[in-house]
Amino acid sequence: MTLRADISGMPVDRTPFYIAAISRRVEEEAGLLLPPSRYPMIEARLKRRLARLDLGSYRDYLRLIDGPDGATERATLLGLLTTHVSHFFREPHHFQMMRDRLLPPLIAEAQAGRKLRFWSAGGAAGQEAYSLALTLLDLVPNAALLNIEILATDLDAAQTARAARAHYPTAALAEIPPPFRQHCLPSSGGFTLSDSVRGLVRCRTQNLHADWQAEPPFHAILCRNVLIYFEPKARERLISRFAGALTNGGWLLLGHADRMTGPAAAHLNALGQTVYCKGDGGPG
Numbered sequence: 288m289t290l291r292a293d294i295s296g297m298p299v300d301r302t303p304f305y306i307a308a309i310s311r312r313v314e315e316e317a318g319l320l321l322p323p324s325r326y327p328m329i330e331a332r333l334k335r336r337l338a339r340l341d342l343g344s345y346r347d348y349l350r351l352i353d354g355p356d357g358a359t360e361r362a363t364l365l366g367l368l369t370t371h372v373s374h375f376f377r378e379p380h381h382f383q384m385m386r387d388r389l390l391p392p393l394i395a396e397a398q399a400g401r402k403l404r405f406w407s408a409g410g411a412a413g414q415e416a417y418s419l420a421l422t423l424l425d426l427v428p429n430a431a432l433l434n435i436e437i438l439a440t441d442l443d444a445a446q447t448a449r450a451a452r453a454h455y456p457t458a459a460l461a462e463i464p465p466p467f468r469q470h471c472l473p474s475s476g477g478f479t480l481s482d483s484v485r486g487l488v489r490c491r492t493q494n495l496h497a498d499w500q501a502e503p504p505f506h507a508i509l510c511r512n513v514l515i516y517f518e519p520k521a522r523e524r525l526i527s528r529f530a531g532a533l534t535n536g537g538w539l540l541l542g543h544a545d546r547m548t549g550p551a552a553a554h555l556n557a558l559g560q561t562v563y564c565k566g567d568g569g570p571g
């Protein structure tokens with residue numbers, strides 16, 4: 288357990304001190320990299336939060352998150368300081384590669400009774416998991432009859448709730464290739480994905496740096512545009528844990544700005560741009 292300094296005698300006007308302390312809490316809990324250059328952004332976002340909570344100072348806020356009932360506010364804080372930008376079929380080459388190379392042999396195995404598992408880790412509001420579900424359904428329209436599960440997790444419970452609702456604004460429709468739009472059903476100011484798409488996806492809140500509720504092994508893990516926010520050691524640790532959670536032949540897909548680092552790189556072979564395969568070959 289991390290020892291917390293006693294701040295009761297500290298003056299309230301030491302804003303930089305409290306912002307640094309709050310940033311350290313976030314780094315410890317979520318592995319996020321928050322160097323001093325980001326402190327102005329943190330201060331700006333917290334200012335609004337303080338007003339909302341009717342707190343008079345950053346010291347009061349630090350007390351709140353360190354206090355016995357701090358867990359809920361810490362979760363809100365993590366949500367405030369993370370970026371949730373995502374799109375359907377973002378980095379489309381990943382979905383094309385899965386469609387061409389990963390999925391056909393796996394689907395044949397699923398048709399022979401095998402369970403298939405995929406994980407969108409740090410998947411924001413579900414766009415990544417549902418893009419995979421749409422790709423699968425296009426290849427195998429009766430996917431619901433097979434034992435296939437896509438786990439969609441995010442640190443931020445608000446994102447998980449959005450993923451579970453599977454309701455998106457009309458503008459997001461343009462991100463979905465026309466043949467898949469049959470699964471986008473118009474509903475209040477946007478569209479909701481069809482039950483056959485939603486039925487393949489299970490949504491959960493999960494801090495990737497905590498113990499995982501996710502049950503390995505996975506045939507593919509997508510962790511894209513998430514690692515860039517973590518400090519280097521946390522990144523390496525996570526890639527090692529992902530490698531351990533993949534089937535032999537399973538794929539790890541990272542984002543365009545992420546880098547493969549750490550000891551696990553020796554077991555993950557590059558197949559294409561930011562696509563890595565555990566071991567030597569096809570799906571195992």
Ligand SMILES: C[S@@+](CC[C@H](N)C(=O)[O-])C[C@H]1O[C@@H](n2cnc3c(N)ncnc32)[C@H](O)[C@@H]1O
Nearest residue numbers: 317369370371373409410411442494495511512
């Ligand atoms: C920029 S979005 C990327 C979404 C999606 N993977 C994509 O590429 O479009 C980053 C997501 O990572 C999540 N995230 C950040 N830190 C996390 C952590 N420690 N555990 C789980 N998710 C985390 C954020 O909540 C956010 O939704």
